Amino acid sequence: xxxxxxxxxxxxxxxxxxxxxxxxxxxxxxxxxxxxxxxxxxxxxxxxxxxxxxxxxxxxxxxxxxxxxxxxxxxxxxxxxxxxxxxxxxxxxxxxxxxxxxxxxxxxxxxxxxxxxxxxxxxxxxxxxxxxxxxxxxxxxxxxxxxxxxxxxxxxxxxxxxxxxxxxxxxxxxxxxxxxxxxxxxxxxxxxxxxxxxxxxxxxxxxxxxxxxxxxxxxxxxx
Amino acid sequence: xxxxxxxxxxxxxxxxxxxxxxxxxxxxxxxxxxxxxxxxxxxxxxxxxxxxxxxxxxxxxxxxxxxxxxxxxxxxxxxxxxxxxxxxxxxxxxxxxxxxxxxxxxxxxxxxxxxxxxxxxxxxxxxxxxxxxxxxxxxxxxxxxxxxxxxxxxxxxxxxxxxxxxxxxxxxxxxxxxxxxxxxxxxxxxxxxxxxxxxxxxxxxxxxxxxxxxxxxxxxxxxxxxxxxxxxxxxxxxxxxxxxxxxxxxxxxxxxxxxxxxxxxxxxxxx
Amino acid sequence: xxxxxxxxxxxxxxxxxxxxxxxxxxxxxxxxxxxxxxxxxxxxxxxxxxxxxxxxxxxxxxxxxxxxxxxxxxxxxxxxxxxxxxxxxxxxxxxxxxxxxxxxxxxxxxxxxxxxxxxxxxxxxxxxxxxxxxxxxxxxxxxxxxxxxxxxxxxxxxxxxxxxxxxxxxxxxxxxxxxxxxxxxxxxxxxxxxxxxxxxxxxxxxxxxxxxxxxxxxxxx
Numbered sequence: 001x002x003x004x005x006x007x008x009x010x011x012x013x014x015x016x017x018x019x020x021x022x023x024x025x026x027x028x029x030x031x032x033x034x035x036x037x038x039x040x041x042x043x044x045x046x047x048x049x050x051x052x053x054x055x056x057x058x059x060x061x062x063x064x065x066x067x068x069x070x071x072x073x074x075x076x077x078x079x080x081x082x083x084x085x086x087x088x089x090x091x092x093x094x095x096x097x098x099x100x101x102x103x104x105x106x107x108x109x110x111x112x113x114x115x116x117x118x119x120x121x122x123x124x125x126x127x128x129x130x131x132x133x134x135x136x137x138x139x140x141x142x143x144x145x146x147x148x149x150x151x152x153x154x155x156x157x158x159x160x161x162x163x164x165x166x167x168x169x170x171x172x173x174x175x176x177x178x179x180x181x182x183x184x185x186x187x188x189x190x191x192x193x194x195x196x197x198x199x200x201x202x203x204x205x206x207x208x209x210x211x212x213x214x215x216x217x218x219x220x221x222x223x
Numbered sequence: 224x225x226x227x228x229x230x231x232x233x234x235x236x237x238x239x240x241x242x243x244x245x246x247x248x249x250x251x252x253x254x255x256x257x258x259x260x261x262x263x264x265x266x267x268x269x270x271x272x273x274x275x276x277x278x279x280x281x282x283x284x285x286x287x288x289x290x291x292x293x294x295x296x297x298x299x300x301x302x303x304x305x306x307x308x309x310x311x312x313x314x315x316x317x318x319x320x321x322x323x324x325x326x327x328x329x330x331x332x333x334x335x336x337x338x339x340x341x342x343x344x345x346x347x348x349x350x351x352x353x354x355x356x357x358x359x360x361x362x363x364x365x366x367x368x369x370x371x372x373x374x375x376x377x378x379x380x381x382x383x384x385x386x387x388x389x390x391x392x393x394x395x396x397x398x399x400x401x402x403x404x405x406x407x408x409x410x411x412x413x414x415x416x417x418x419x420x421x422x423x424x425x426x427x428x429x430x431x432x433x434x435x436x437x438x439x440x441x442x443x444x445x446x447x448x449x450x451x452x453x454x455x456x457x458x459x460x461x462x463x464x465x466x467x468x469x470x471x472x473x474x475x476x477x478x479x480x481x482x483x484x485x486x487x488x489x490x491x492x493x494x
Numbered sequence: 495x496x497x498x499x500x501x502x503x504x505x506x507x508x509x510x511x512x513x514x515x516x517x518x519x520x521x522x523x524x525x526x527x528x529x530x531x532x533x534x535x536x537x538x539x540x541x542x543x544x545x546x547x548x549x550x551x552x553x554x555x556x557x558x559x560x561x562x563x564x565x566x567x568x569x570x571x572x573x574x575x576x577x578x579x580x581x582x583x584x585x586x587x588x589x590x591x592x593x594x595x596x597x598x599x600x601x602x603x604x605x606x607x608x609x610x611x612x613x614x615x616x617x618x619x620x621x622x623x624x625x626x627x628x629x630x631x632x633x634x635x636x637x638x639x640x641x642x643x644x645x646x647x648x649x650x651x652x653x654x655x656x657x658x659x660x661x662x663x664x665x666x667x668x669x670x671x672x673x674x675x676x677x678x679x680x681x682x683x684x685x686x687x688x689x690x691x692x693x694x695x696x697x698x699x700x701x702x703x704x705x706x707x708x709x710x711x712x713x714x715x
Binding site for chain 3 (some may be wrong): 062065160161174182198202206
């Protein structure tokens with residue numbers, strides 16, 4: 001067998017791959033939405049004065065960050081049925097990805113929150129603001145710009161990790177490419193196209209994130 | 224545990240001080256930063272605290288602003304205990320709610336200004352009145368603009384702190400603190416982070432406040448000339464307690480204690 | 495079956511799987527370090543072509559998913575005449591992928607060495623190679639080590655993907671046992687614990703120790 005690119009085959013499979021790309025983007029978006037919110041919860045939970053809670057959350061975050069996402073996906077997908085809980089591949093995939101990336105995002109948020117100088121907290125005390133007011137009006141707005149770069153990187157990261165969902169049967173890009181490959185015995189075009197599509201989305205996305213970060217900084221009046 | 228019954232539940236009488244530290248002790252682990260401090264500040268009095276670093280002078284202000292807790296003793300503000308509250312006829316450590324209630328009487332300006340960088344000068348001043356005092360935005364805006372005018376920053380009211388010089392930022396910080404109408408104003412080394420040529424902007428504002436308003440003020444500073452000029456009383460701190468205190472002329476002109484003399488001559492040499 | 499009984503029964507399989515994972519980890523790491531050094535240095539070159547090659551490599555391998563790269567190397571490369579067995583394809587893909595990220599760390603580390611060091615070496619008439627090897631890289635290395643620690647943990651986690659081309663690593667063993675016993679919580683749970691122990695109690699302490707050694711050697715302890 002030799003290397004011989006078939007263009008007509010390429011055009012033939014492209015629509016199917018593009019449709020699967022849409023699925024991929026939706027999966028990435030949904031997982032990211034879960035991760036952003038859960039990540040903030042985990043970050044704030046580590047800043048409470050309750051030592052037991054802080055410890056448990058900290059260890060949980062470390063555990064998730066130190067173990068492979070693919071394994072976590074399998075765990076969520078298979079353990080449910082073992083105890084009688086039926087979950088669709090989509091749901092398991094979303095939960096696993098959302099959980100995995102919430103751990104990463106919580107670290108990004110913590111970095112952002114810690115980067116706000118102690119003096120800001122003291123000014124809030126001097127003005128007799130409540131903790132909630134201090135967080136929502138003063139601290140979190142200043143924590144966001146340094147966190148944006150990390151948040152953007154992980155959005156691109158989630159997008160690149162969606163192929164892992166193919167192994168539990170989610171019909172995203174990789175899964176579709178595998179299906180095409182099995183049906184037609186040609187892997188060259190599908191796999192290469194998948195690579196190109198990924199590049200076509202992730203590279204501009206990375207650039208956009210940098211621009212967005214500068215925009216937010218300027219809008220908030222920060223240097 | 225300290226016996227709290229030695230402290231009154233509140234100060235009574237016609238002539239009570241605005242601020243009273245009674246036997247206040249502050250420790251960090253084994254290090255005693257303030258040792259049984261007793262200090263009164265009368266209503267409308269301007270007291271400046273001076274002393275070498277580590278003498279505990281900044282801690283005095285920080286405790287009054289409830290940025291630090293105290294280990295022993297009680298602090299009273301306008302007759303009522305700040306650090307403690309009454310419960311079943313005895314003094315117990317203050318709850319967060321009590322602290323929030325009492326804290327509104329104190330305002331503070333910091334060495335590094337601590338303006339909110341994502342808000343304009345005007346928004347910085349309005350933040351406290353609107354969010355904490357529940358004022359309407361119009362009222363808060365009027366009050367803030369008047370105060371910015373007072374400190375000479377009205378023209379820059381729509382600028383963000385990153386566009387302001389140090390002296391300008393500090394003046395906005397003073398306006399922001401005043402917007403809360405505190406009974407006591409604290410100035411913690413407010414000129415120490417400024418370039419020499421802009422120190423005057425800030426000291427003039429403070430001088431104005433002293434001359435035209437009856438605010439009770441506590442200031443920590445290294446600007447000896449300024450301190451002598453506007454203070455009613457100078458307290459010289461050494462090693463966690465008041466070594467000597469008195470009217471500016473008396474303390475600067477004729478220091479009684481040896482440590483005071485040493486400190487003042489060292490400061491004079493430094494220029 | 496409780497976790498303890500599970501371990502007692504299946505530990506030989508898990509041990510073999512862990513061994514394969516460890517081998518993949520070590521081989522991929524060596525490849526990644528080599529690639530990172532070369533690509534990182536190439537990116538700093540004054541020659542636009544050399545820089546371009548490096549940038550292209552880095553952007554491709556960072557911009558696409560490791561799984562895609564793995565499948566491409568194992569299934570598509572044979573069409574170009576390069577056939578790798580699955581074990582080799584596994585660590586090559588992981589190594590090339592992490593090498594791209596590592597190249598950025600190498601570049602950053604080298605750039606963080608103060609300019610004065612370059613000038614001093616130049617003034618001593620050191621050859622560029624000697625200058626890089628004896629003066630710049632050792633200092634760059636200390637600055638690079640903390641983020642490299644994180645990268646190695648990522649590498650360890652990424653080795654799990656080679657199970658998808660049937661390399662019999664820890665992940666593969668867990669899947670296999672799950673497939674035959676349906677004891678998912680035990681099988682995958684144990685695998686998770688092994689990865690966790692490997693990452694937190696072997697790789698991370700080792701990197702910290704290495705950091706300490708490098709700092710002492712540079713007199714910066």
